[in-house]
Amino acid sequence: MDVDDVAVAPLSGSLLLRMLSYTKPHVKTLTFAFFVLVLATGSNVLGPILIKIFIDHYLVVHNFPIWPLVLLATTYLSLQLMAAFFNFTQLLIFQKVALFIIQQLRVDVFGKVQMLGLSFFDRTPSGLLVSRITNDTESIKDMYVSVLSTFVQNIVLLLGIYVSMFILDVRLALFCLALAPIIVAIMAVYRHFSSRIFHLARHRLSLLNAKLSESLQGMYIVQAMRQEHRLRAEFARINYAYRSARLRNIKFNSLLLRPLIDGLYLCTLILVLGFFGLQSMVERIDLGVLYAFVSYLEQFFEPVNQMMLRLNSFQQAMVSSHRVFHLLDEDDLAPRQAGEGDPQITRGEVRFEDVSFSYDGKTDVLKNISFVAKPGQTVALVGHTGSGKSSIANLLLRFYSVERGRITIDGIDLRTFANAHLRKKVGLVLQDAFIFVGDIRSNIRLGTEKITDQEVVAAAQFVQADAFIQKLAHGYSEPLGERGATLSAGQRQLLAFARTMAHNPQILVLDEATASVDTETEEAIQETLMRMRQGRTTIAIAHRLSTIQDADLILVLHHGEVIERGTHQELLAKEGLYHKMFLLQQGGRVVLKDCLEA
Structure with a gap:
């Protein structure tokens, strides 16, 4: 995908409403925070009125009675302290709620990713998904933490300022009220022209993450094939494109954000001072009213500036929310149980009936596949790369839906089984055993608390993994890094065997389970495989024909078709x-x- 290949979706009000829908569980807390915010605003806007009273009633007339001034000063200081306390309280509440919301959103996004089908992951780079779950949700967090609270706080403050202005002078208040549409228009223009810039920047950041993820995962090949310079150049190109998009954003912000609002403030201030100057020629003006108006103008434009500055974060959050909600709305889900009931796998007979399948909807990778694996039998699948062996395993585990034909287990249609039961009864061992960060014990148990420590050890002993585990410094508590990098390929495969046997499946799917181990290790685990297969229906995908010579049935696949079958x-x-x-x-x-x- 090119760094400029990005579609810009319109940022509608429905996005904002959907983001705000996450506040529903916190309505009571937010209502209290809003009440505190009103108190804080009232404390803020009363300050200039008190100073206006001091100027007009005491300073101008040179009247300085002690107790009234002490009361006035005490009230003013109390209001400032109350405003500080209320602002702190409401800000703390708003941000706590925001963190709860973003925590739930991240869980929702991660949970949705777990429900998507493998076909979605086939066409979506993992780095793009990482960017959506981390960077995009972080931008939405900024929306809740800083943008929404700032907008609510400043809108309430602006309303308080307008009320105070109308109390002081209706004509000037109406003039300042006319500024509201101008400010709203500036915000609308900013959102309109900045939308594509933010989409482009977010897209290029996703590409940056994707390239980084790909490079780190393939570091062995990168170094072995001397690809460092090429990948560095590609990364630099994407990074430069991202920097260019961000620079365009900075230039745009520099023009339409604070400088424009500051210019509008200066023009308004000149007009207000001119109004008071002209009025002073024909009638007496109150200096306190002049001070209060100038003070309110400054207070009026400061929240406007803050909101304009937050538009940057707001726009990023809207773009990120579009990307996140697009992921949440993804309908390419993993196949689910069809129909009602709770059928059970008891004997483990597997039957394929004229099954055809295509990943892209155009080219069939399986064509009219039919065979029966009776309980306890081993059916081996052999063939050249791309012949369709792994596709048969993918369909049996229901990673993909059967499009044409039918698969049954114990005479029951595969589609009617619950995923949890199907995956419990069908054990899978892949060529490249995936090891999670944790320890030996947790990688065998895989979070299933019903599997006791004794059963973990028994499973390891059954597959002859216990011998090497006991030699580790911490035994079954030996910490393992990402993908089990400290273990050999054979050791990782033995752990995968133990993991499968700990769950005691009725059907085994061995996808070239010995292809990544050396010949000596392969011979050592053949006995283990024999014991694993006893009493279980086994579908074995084989690269080395020596490992499946004792299979009850061997299917030879070529271009998605079974061209030979037999022992x-x-x-x-x-x-x-x-x-x-x-x-x-x-x-x-x-x-x-x-x-x-x-």
């Missing part, structure tokens, strides 16, 4: 593709006659 000996006797693959793996030194006699 090891039967397939060798046919001298077809399986026979050629076997000879190739034996280095051409095996004679067919010797194979048949073996």
Whole structure:
């Protein structure tokens, strides 16, 4: 994807309403915060009126009675202290609520990602998703923490200032009221022209995260293939594009934010002072009223400036909310149970009936696949890369929906099983065993509290992993880093075996489970695989034909079709593709006659 390939969606009021919908559980708390905010605003706007009273009633007439002045000063100081306390209280409440809201939003987004189908992840880089869950939700957090509280606080303050202005002079108050549409127009212009800039910046930040994630995950290949300079250049290009977008944003802000509002303030101040100057030529003016108006003008434009400055964060939050809500509204969900009831897997008979499947809706990767794996039998799938072996496993585990044909387990349609029951009864061991950050015990248990420590050890002993675990410094409590980097490939695979056996599945799916281990390790775990398969229906995807010679049925796939089927000996006797693959793996030194006699 090019760094400029981004679509800009309109930022409608529905986005803001949806963001505000997260405040519903906190209505009572926010109502109290709003009440405190009104008290704080009242304390703020009364200050200039008290000073106006001091100027007109005492300073101008040179009248300084002690007790009235002490009372006036005490009231003024009390109001300032109350304003400080109320502002602190309401700000604390607003921000606490904001943090609760963003915490819930992040959980919602992460939870939604867990529910999406693998087809979504096939077309979406992980770095883009990381950016949405972290950077975009962080921008929305700024919206709740600073923008909304600032807007509410300053709008209430502006209303208080207008009320005070009308009390002092209706004509000037009406003049200042005319400023409101101008300020709203400036905000609307800013939002209109800044929308694409923020979309572009967010998109390029996502690409930056995606490139960073890809580079870190593939560091072995990067260094082995001497790709450091190429990736550095690509990262620099994306980083430069992101910097350019941010620079455009800064320039735009520099023009339409504080400088424009400051200019409007100066023009208004000149007009107000001119009004008082002209009025002084024909009648007496009160200096206190003049001071109060100038003070209120300053107080009026300061919250406007704060709101304008927060428009930057507001615009980023609106763009981020569009991206986050787009993810929350994603309908490419993982396949779910169809129909009602709670069917159970008891025997483990697997049947494929004329199953065809396509990832992109255009090219079939499976074509009319049919076979039966009876309880306790082992069915092996062999074939060249891209022949459709892993696709069969993906459909059996219901990572993808069956489009044409039918899959049944124990005669029951696969679609009618609950995901939790299906994944419990069908155990999966992949070629590249994924190890989570934690320790040995937690990687075998995988959060299932019903699996006791004794069962964890028993599972490890069953797959012969206990021997190497006991040699570790902390045994089953040995800490493991990301992807189990401190373990060998064989050790990681043994942990994957133990993890599967700890959950005691009825059906096993082995996706080239020994392809990433050395020959000596492979021979050591063949006995383990034999014991794992006993009493369980097994679908084994094999790269090394030597590992599936004892399978009850071997299916040879080519371009998504089953072109040969039978046992090891039967397939060798046919001298077809399986026979050629076997000879190739034996280095051409095996004679067919010797194979048949073996």
